[in-house]
Amino acid sequence: MSESNEAMKQYEQKHLNFVRDQIGIAEQQTEKTIKRAKAGQKDLEKNFYNDVRIKTSTYAGQMDTGVSVRQQQQMLSQKQNRWQTATRDLETLQKLDQNAYFARVDLKEDGEQNPEKIYIGLASFTDPEHPDHYLIYDWRAPICSVYYDSGMGEMTYNAPMGKQTVDVTLKREIQIKDGVVETVFDTDEAVGDRVLLENLEKQSNTKMKSIVATIQQEQNAIIRDTSSDLLFVQGVAGSGKTAAVLQRVAYLLYRYRGNLNPGQLILFSPNQLFNDYINQVLPELGEQNMVQMTYYQFINRRVPHLEVETIQQRFDENLDIQQRNIADFKNSLDFFKLVTDYADHLNQSDIQFKNIMFQGKVFISKQEIKQIYYSFNENYNLRNRLAGTKEKLLKILNRHISSEMKKRWVEETVESLSKQQLQMLYAKYGEKIEDSDKEYNFLAKQIVTDAFKKVRVQIMKNRFFSINRQFVNLLRSVPKMADLSKWKISETEWQQSVEHTIERFKAGHISMTNVSIYLYLFDLVTGKHPDTEMRYLFVDEVQDYTPFQLAYLKWNFPRAKFTLLGDLNQAIFTHQYHHTIMDDLKQMFDPEKIKVINLLKSYRSTKQITDFTKYLIPDGGDIEAYARTGEKPVITVVDDETQGITALANQLQLNTEVKDTTAIIGKTLAECQDVYQKLQDRGIQATLIQTENQRLVNGVIVVPAYLAKGLEFDAVVMWDGSDTNYPDQNDDKLVYTICTRAMHRLDIISIGKPSPLFAKVPKDDYRQVKE
Numbered sequence: 195m196s197e198s199n200e201a202m203k204q205y206e207q208k209h210l211n212f213v214r215d216q217i218g219i220a221e222q223q224t225e226k227t228i229k230r231a232k233a234g235q236k237d238l239e240k241n242f243y244n245d246v247r248i249k250t251s252t253y254a255g256q257m258d259t260g261v262s263v264r265q266q267q268q269m270l271s272q273k274q275n276r277w278q279t280a281t282r283d284l285e286t287l288q289k290l291d292q293n294a295y296f297a298r299v300d301l302k303e304d305g306e307q308n309p310e311k312i313y314i315g316l317a318s319f320t321d322p323e324h325p326d327h328y329l330i331y332d333w334r335a336p337i338c339s340v341y342y343d344s345g346m347g348e349m350t351y352n353a354p355m356g357k358q359t360v361d362v363t364l365k366r367e368i369q370i371k372d373g374v375v376e377t378v379f380d381t382d383e384a385v386g387d388r389v390l391l392e393n394l395e396k397q398s399n400t401k402m403k404s405i406v407a408t409i410q411q412e413q414n415a416i417i418r419d420t421s422s423d424l425l426f427v428q429g430v431a432g433s434g435k436t437a438a439v440l441q442r443v444a445y446l447l448y449r450y451r452g453n454l455n456p457g458q459l460i461l462f463s464p465n466q467l468f469n470d471y472i473n474q475v476l477p478e479l480g481e482q483n484m485v486q487m488t489y490y491q492f493i494n495r496r497v498p499h500l501e502v503e504t505i506q507q508r509f510d511e512n513l514d515i516q517q518r519n520i521a522d523f524k525n526s527l528d529f530f531k532l533v534t535d536y537a538d539h540l541n542q543s544d545i546q547f548k549n550i551m552f553q554g555k556v557f558i559s560k561q562e563i564k565q566i567y568y569s570f571n572e573n574y575n576l577r578n579r580l581a582g583t584k585e586k587l588l589k590i591l592n593r594h595i596s597s598e599m600k601k602r603w604v605e606e607t608v609e610s611l612s613k614q615q616l617q618m619l620y621a622k623y624g625e626k627i628e629d630s631d632k633e634y635n636f637l638a639k640q641i642v643t644d645a646f647k648k649v650r651v652q653i654m655k656n657r658f659f660s661i662n663r664q665f666v667n668l669l670r671s672v673p674k675m676a677d678l679s680k681w682k683i684s685e686t687e688w689q690q691s692v693e694h695t696i697e698r699f700k701a702g703h704i705s706m707t708n709v710s711i712y713l714y715l716f717d718l719v720t721g722k723h724p725d726t727e728m729r730y731l732f733v734d735e736v737q738d739y740t741p742f743q744l745a746y747l748k749w750n751f752p753r754a755k756f757t758l759l760g761d762l763n764q765a766i767f768t769h770q771y772h773h774t775i776m777d778d779l780k781q782m783f784d785p786e787k788i789k790v791i792n793l794l795k796s797y798r799s800t801k802q803i804t805d806f807t808k809y810l811i812p813d814g815g816d817i818e819a820y821a822r823t824g825e826k827p828v829i830t831v832v833d834d835e836t837q838g839i840t841a842l843a844n845q846l847q848l849n850t851e852v853k854d855t856t857a858i859i860g861k862t863l864a865e866c867q868d869v870y871q872k873l874q875d876r877g878i879q880a881t882l883i884q885t886e887n888q889r890l891v892n893g894v895i896v897v898p899a900y901l902a903k904g905l906e907f908d909a910v911v912m913w914d915g916s917d918t919n920y921p922d923q924n925d926d927k928l929v930y931t932i933c934t935r936a937m938h939r940l941d942i943i944s945i946g947k948p949s950p951l952f953a954k955v956p957k958d959d960y961r962q963v964k965e
């Protein structure tokens with residue numbers, strides 16, 4: 195018998211009132227706890243020294259005092275903890291008071307007669323009177339999985355004690371606002387489309403929102419996976435990859451609470467803007483953010499003396515076919531292995547040292563250092579060799595200090611010491627020495643040690659090893675170690691590229707490709723310990739990573755489980771490798787522990803936009819649009835830039851009237867700067883995003899394509915989608931990336947003939963107008 199909607203609503207409101215009453219009671223109790231903990235803490239602080247037994251005259255007394263201080267400190271920190279936990283609890287309760295839950299599932303466990311009602315919300319809440327009775331289940335609790343997975347009837351879910359089967363008899367979506375039930379809706383699907391549609395129709399924001407109430411089944415599989423070492427998600431634009439990964443972080447922090455902290459999860463994101471865009475999701479879910487950085491930041495902080503190619507330079511660079519072949523080779527997993535083998539071979543020969551200098555002269559020659567380095571037995575690895583060499587060099591230095599003391603320059607320095615300098619030296623020693631021989635020895639030793647300080651630093655900081663020369667030596671050795679023809683590279687081309695790298699290197703520049711090689715080599719030679727604390731590593735927009743970079747990340751975080759998210763159709767930095775990426779990954783991870791999930795449905799854009807964009811790329815046929823409707827995309831063809839700016843201004847006016855935020859997305863930064871200036875000239879307000887360090891703002895923004903990665907906007911105007919700007923297939927991924935940023939509206943302005951890429955879209959799927 196189906197209940198009328200009104201009756202359902204009344205029932206749920208009554209239940210909600212009951213739950214809110216209990217929340218109210220819990221809030222009061224928690225407030226009391228906070229007050230008590232605060233007062234206790236204050237008392238403790240006030241009486242800290244009164245309560246400490248201070249006895250310092252005897253050793254036992256001092257011990258006793260120490261113990262007493264420690265006890266007081268411990269009590270203080272316990273009180274502080276209690277206070278902090280209670281404060282956090284209160285915040286959660288206040289959230290629940292506003293919006294207690296978003297769904298109800300009725301289910302029967304094996305053998306039970308009556309179904310149990312499970313209410314699902316952002317956090318768990320138990321009846322204050324009966325702590326075993328859950329009034330709200332945290333969405334991450336194992337049992338809540340049945341809500342997100344499809345269908346009704348018998349279903350299984352993974353619980354800590356193994357697979358559990360339940361009979362699901364009801365799934366209900368409940369929308370609550372400020373403590374009032376607004377809508378109630380029963381569904382027999384996974385998560386009904388209604389709420390999802392409502393959520394997707396909302397206007398965009400400069401901050402991404404959580405999606406816990408409407409997680410889709412395939413996303414749930416990503417969020418709750420705990421068995422794979424590598425979870426690889428290939429998802430079309432807007433399929434919720436980023437959304438899923440953020441809820442996954444929240445899930446993992448819940449699932450492994452107490453054993454996993456946010457510092458053990460790291461997210462590599464495409465740029466800083468994106469970091470800013472997503473940084474509210476986890477706090478909204480009551481969790482702290484994980485470590486977030488870009489690959490550039492990860493690398494760049496380690497080479498402060500070099501200027502690493504920026505995201506913009508990388509995007510603007512136009513490689514010819516030979517340079518591309520070389521880059522493909524250097525970015526490959528083969529090259530990663532080559533560097534590993536090369537480092538292995540350094541155990542026998544070819545290590546590059548520098549002379550250790552003292553006062554402009556060679557103090558220990560590189561040949562001598564090399565001899566020491568290779569004097570250790572063959573079981574030594576590179577780390578031990580370097581450590582052993584360092585130790586021996588320090589011994590040599592100490593021996594030199596004694597002999598150097600007898601040198602003429604030392605005598606001269608001692609004689610010419612001023613009164614002030616003498617005082618400073620004595621201050622170090624403590625008192626004046628009466629015996630003049632002893633005094634001379636003392637002063638000479640101080641002077642020589644001081645003078646050799648720089649030598650000591652050279653030894654301690656491995657400055658006798660030249661990573662720069664080693665890097666060049668590696669590059670020069672490549673033709674001996676690899677079959678270049680496999681990569682369609684001639685030896686001359688290779689040598690030329692090495693010379694070019696050296697030239698750039700001497701001027702302090704290094705490319706993104708070279709810097710990973712450089713650092714990996716450095717790490718191997720110096721025996722850097724990888725980070726074994728990191729448990730989970732996430733890469734968003736993985737299509738822009740090279741196999742070398744992924745292997746280097748794996749090397750750096752050997753114990754972390756990897757979640758890689760990407761869309762090969764949005765690869766705007768990498769060109770060729772993606773056909774083989776899965777083969778490469780199978781070499782890095784146990785193939786049995788790799789799980790691949792494909793997401794084909796796009797949630798971001800309207801059906802009209804998705805149907806348009808899927809024709810822009812070769813394999814777009816499989817992309818499914820979500821049934822949310824809007825206007826067809828419009829291509830406006832203009833004769834010149836002035837007309838284009840007029841068309842743009844008109845469109846902005848229309849978008850602003852319906853309160854849409856608009857992103858004008860251009861190909862390059864230069865193009866965006868130009869458009870921005872022209873808008874300024876016409877008195878139109880906009881924000882130009884030039885670097886990733888800026889913040890997203892509401893209103894109109896002008897942004898180059900490579901910085902718009904991962905972001906979304908109500909409306910997108912693609913600036914100059916002409917055939918001059920995007921002449922051929924090589925640009926398809928870029929055009930696809932730009933157009934798929936739009937949620938509700940997509941306009942393309944083309945100065946002259948539109949790009950041939952648009953010709954692939956059926957005429958019915960867009961409107962073309964001529965100004």
Ligand SMILES: Nc1ncnc2c1ncn2[C@@H]1O[C@H](COP(=O)(O)OP(=O)(O)OP(=O)(O)O)[C@@H](O)[C@H]1O
Pocket residue numbers: 390393394403405408409410413429430431432433434435436437438761764797798903904905906934
């Ligand atoms: N289950 C869901 N419920 C509500 N909104 C969703 C859901 N899945 C995705 N979305 C929304 O769809 C939009 C696109 O999601 P997201 O940015 O995670 O996609 P993506 O796959 O990372 O996209 P891209 O690769 O294009 O950057 C976001 O606004 C997100 O909140």
